[in-house]
Amino acid sequence: MSQALPAAGRAGARRILPALALVLVAMLVLSLVLGAVAVPPDRVLAALMGQGTGRDAVVVLQLRLPRAIMGGATGAALAVAGATLQGLFRNPLADPGLIGVSSGAALAAAVTIVLGGHLTALLPWLQTAWLLPVAAFAGGLVATRVVGAVATRDGVTSAPGMLLAGIAVNAIAMALVGLLVWMSDDRQLRDFTFWTLGSLAGADWPRTALALPLLLVPMLLLPRLALPLNAMMLGEREAGHLGVAVQRIKRQAVVLSALAVGAAVAATGLIGFVGLVVPHLVRLVAGPDQRLVIPGSALLGASLLMGADALARTLAAPAELPVGLLTSAIGGPFFLWLLTRRAR
Amino acid sequence: MIRADGVTVRIGGRILLDRVHLSVEAGRLTALVGPNGAGKSTLLAVLAGDRRPDSGTVVLDGRPLPSWRQRELALRRAVMLQDAGLDFGFTAGEVVALGRLPHGGLRPEEDRDALAAAADMAAVRDLWTKPYPALSGGERQRVQLARALAQVWSPGLDPRLLLLDEPTSALDLRHQWATLALARDLARRGWAVLAVLHDLNLAAMADHVALLNGGVLAAAGTPAEVLTPETVGGVYGIAVERVATASGLSWLSPLPPGAAG
Numbered sequence: 001m002s003q004a005l006p007a008a009g010r011a012g013a014r015r016i017l018p019a020l021a022l023v024l025v026a027m028l029v030l031s032l033v034l035g036a037v038a039v040p041p042d043r044v045l046a047a048l049m050g051q052g053t054g055r056d057a058v059v060v061l062q063l064r065l066p067r068a069i070m071g072g073a074t075g076a077a078l079a080v081a082g083a084t085l086q087g088l089f090r091n092p093l094a095d096p097g098l099i100g101v102s103s104g105a106a107l108a109a110a111v112t113i114v115l116g117g118h119l120t121a122l123l124p125w126l127q128t129a130w131l132l133p134v135a136a137f138a139g140g141l142v143a144t145r146v147v148g149a150v151a152t153r154d155g156v157t158s159a160p161g162m163l164l165a166g167i168a169v170n171a172i173a174m175a176l177v178g179l180l181v182w183m184s185d186d187r188q189l190r191d192f193t194f195w196t197l198g199s200l201a202g203a204d205w206p207r208t209a210l211a212l213p214l215l216l217v218p219m220l221l222l223p224r225l226a227l228p229l230n231a232m233m234l235g236e237r238e239a240g241h242l243g244v245a246v247q248r249i250k251r252q253a254v255v256l257s258a259l260a261v262g263a264a265v266a267a268t269g270l271i272g273f274v275g276l277v278v279p280h281l282v283r284l285v286a287g288p289d290q291r292l293v294i295p296g297s298a299l300l301g302a303s304l305l306m307g308a309d310a311l312a313r314t315l316a317a318p319a320e321l322p323v324g325l326l327t328s329a330i331g332g333p334f335f336l337w338l339l340t341r342r343a344r
Numbered sequence: 345m346i347r348a349d350g351v352t353v354r355i356g357g358r359i360l361l362d363r364v365h366l367s368v369e370a371g372r373l374t375a376l377v378g379p380n381g382a383g384k385s386t387l388l389a390v391l392a393g394d395r396r397p398d399s400g401t402v403v404l405d406g407r408p409l410p411s412w413r414q415r416e417l418a419l420r421r422a423v424m425l426q427d428a429g430l431d432f433g434f435t436a437g438e439v440v441a442l443g444r445l446p447h448g449g450l451r452p453e454e455d456r457d458a459l460a461a462a463a464d465m466a467a468v469r470d471l472w473t474k475p476y477p478a479l480s481g482g483e484r485q486r487v488q489l490a491r492a493l494a495q496v497w498s499p500g501l502d503p504r505l506l507l508l509d510e511p512t513s514a515l516d517l518r519h520q521w522a523t524l525a526l527a528r529d530l531a532r533r534g535w536a537v538l539a540v541l542h543d544l545n546l547a548a549m550a551d552h553v554a555l556l557n558g559g560v561l562a563a564a565g566t567p568a569e570v571l572t573p574e575t576v577g578g579v580y581g582i583a584v585e586r587v588a589t590a591s592g593l594s595w596l597s598p599l600p601p602g603a604a605g
Contacts, residue, residue: 005460006473008437088429229447233432237394239423242495243418243446288432 013286022298024072027303031310032060036317039064053201062205063110066308070203071309071323072302073215074268075278078220079301082275083282083293087229089159092283096261096275098166098256101214103173105136105265106196110180112136113192132195133207133266137214140262143169148254159236174211176195188287197326200272200309206305207267214263218256220262228238234287271324275299275316338343345370345503345536346391346421347407351400352387353559354571359412360386362559367539370503375529375547375567376540379580384540385426387556388509391538392423404505418446421505422492428484428514430476435486437463437472443494458497465526466490467519481514485504490548497533506530510537512546524549544596557577571596 032044039047040057046052047060089098097103112119112135120131147169152160179191208252229247231239240246261275282296308326315321345453346368353361361383368374368391376384382444389395392404393409402409435488440462446453463469463487476487489511496504499549507526512520524546527537531551541547553570555563557579563570573584576596583599 003460005437005456005463008435008441008472012437028530087432092431153368227445231442233434234430234439234442235393235425235428237389238395238423238428240414241392241418241421241423242442243415283433287438288434289438 002008009289010285010287013129013289016282016286016292017299020296024299024303025307027306028072030070031071031306032064034310035059035064035160035313050295054066064198066205066208066212067200067203067309068306069199070208070211071305073208073212073219073276074200074264074271075301075303075305076219076298077264077277077280077301078271079220079297080294081257081260081264082227082277082301083279083290084222084253084257085295086279087233087288087290088250089163090235091163091232092280093276094163095256097170097287098163099258100166100173101140101145101258101261102145102170102265102270103170103177104146105262106270107143107173107177107180108135108139108267109195110192111139113195114180114188119317124198128304132282135209136317137262137266140265141258143173143322144254144258146260148314153275156247157254159250162254184200186277193270194322196324197322197329198269199322200268200305201320203267211263211267214259218260218326222253222256222260223291225249226294229253230271230288231260245248250268269322269324271305271327273328277335278304280335345505346402346404346538348387348391348397348538349399349401349403350522351389351390351402352388353383353395354398361397361413363557364556364561366391366561366564367555368505368536369552370536371527371531371534372548372551373537374552375541375546375550376554376556377542377547378540378562381558382556383559384556386511388423388507388538388540392421392507395447405454405503410548410554415446418495419498419501420496420503423507424488424492424509424511426509428488433475433477435473436468436476436483437441440468440472440477440490440494445497446495453509454498458494462490462494465493467522475521482516482519482545485514486519486523489597494592504533504535506535506537508537510540512539512541512543520546523594544576545576548596 029041033039033041035194038061039059041058043052044060047056052060056135072142078096085096085099086092086094109132112132116131147162147165148157150165151158181192190260228239231242231244232246232249236246278301279297282293286292286296304327308330309323311327312321312323348364348366350363350364350365362444364387370518375411376383390397390556415493418568422542440459444586447455454536459490466486468490469485470487476484479487492506512523515523527539527548531537547553548567548571550567553567554561562579573586575583584596585599587595589595
């Protein structure tokens with residue numbers, strides 16, 4: 001009988017999930033406490049139990065809670081999509097935007113903001129407030145569909161083909177966005193610019209209720225792909241030899257990621273950095289096993305966006321900073337620090 | 345165990361394989377040899393089910409290969425390809441453990457036994473907790489071999505098929521011979537093993553040798569029948585002679601151009 005093998009994974013990697021869950025709870029509390037008016041934790045709790053003062057109840061339950069939920073779900077969705085696509089493309093530096101979903105959504109948003117006035121003049125029953133997220137969501141999915149179709153031959157979708165097609169579709173979408181920006185008036189330009197910076201300011205209960213299922217469904221389904229995605233990091237042929245239905249997994253991963261990112265962008269505009277870097281941070285601690293990276297990214301992405309939004313509301317109160325600025329402003333330097341520390 | 349019959353593969357106008365017949369029998373180590381571009385890897389891809397031949401058939405254990413479900417196939421046949429890159433920091437042990445994927449984690453004890461056996465056979469125990477991307481080419485090859493072994497290392501699913509594409513190309517001398525000895529030992533246990541090899545003296549350890557040249561099966565048979573100076577010299581275009589070593593081994597030795605014998 002041979003000697004037992006040592007555990008193959010990293011020591012303590014499994015502890016990352018409970019640790020990140022604690023961080024998430026802390027960020028949730030923070031995002032209910034912080035804001036233009038600080039509400040201390042005991043009064044937050046009272047408001048949550050339905051025993052707070054009228055003002056606390058409005059601030060916590062009507063303003064901050066839906067916003068925290070939307071922020072958490074968006075951050076989680078972006079990070080999970082990033083983790084999935086990085087595995088799928090076998091590239092730790094892949095961004096969810098690579099499959100065209102963000103630029104497609106941006107194009108649709110620009111069309112709605114710049115040309116939406118004409119559309120609502122023709123069809124008065126359309127509500128601009130709802131038109132923008134719906135259009136952005138649809139735009140993101142259409143762009144991903146185009147990328148997927150270009151990269152598919154005889155029913156086989158090539159991952160490198162998707163990356164290349166994504167670059168081309170991004171360039172085309174951004175050129176059209178540029179054209180629309182050029183056509184826009186000052187107010188439209190300002191609206192669009194703010195949209196590209198990302199914000200959770202519009203997150204009330206109705207919008208959150210609309211976006212939540214679209215954000216949650218991919219998040220619940222993608223962890224089921226963790227093992228096949230692990231195998232696919234070895235290579236697509238290798239995964240096929242291990243019994244993985246490579247084409248099906250690839251299709252599911254792309255569709256679910258596009259849904260998640262499309263819904264996130266539709267709900268909040270463009271929020272960079274989360275999808276690219278959160279999975280990376282999780283991997284630094286937990287190793288590349290997608291069974292840990294996908295749920296870990298969900299928890300960390302949610303925490304990061306919730307925390308950043310709490311800061312966005314407080315730093316320049318009573319004004320609000322766009323949260324997308326903060327995620328990049330905090331995350332970028334932190335990531336650089338991690339990289340230099342590891343390089344040593 | 346697995347039979348290719350009249351397999352032809354074309355890409356564009358080029359014929360990569362031209363009506364190739366090959367039978368990889370259980371209980372036998374088959375070596376597939378031939379010059380660069382002879383179609384060895386293409387034939388292996390056809391046998392692995394990665395590439396459908398343009399004409400001809402592949403039959404595994406009495407059933408046409410396309411009729412096998414992917415998962416069912418994964419329990420019976422493992423494949424080791426050339427240069428498996430990996431940009432993520434899995435440990436060597438995690439890579440080997442991926443070989444157990446088709447078993448679905450239903451029998452943890454069997455998984456443990458398989459991993460331990462694979463780690464010992466491919467001599468990767470010492471590498472187990474090291475990050476795969478930091479390993480040398482030869483170490484990676486041993487890890488990939490261990491992964492393939494772990495995949496089909498379960499009781500009750502005989503015969504098993506192991507397809508190895510140049511499993512020794514980055515190995516040092518000792519590990520080259522250890523790998524061939526292992527492949528032969530697995531064949532003795534009833535497995536069907538096919539190894540694409542470049543070193544003809546390693547190929548001489550096989551029970552059966554198939555020599556491909558320009559997509560055509562140039563010769564097939566026992567090493568003594570196929571690996572003759574005449575056949576090898578004709579196919580590779582270099583003079584070869586058979587020499588007896590001091591220990592009584594019979595060795596194929598190329599003669600450098602100009603050093604006419």
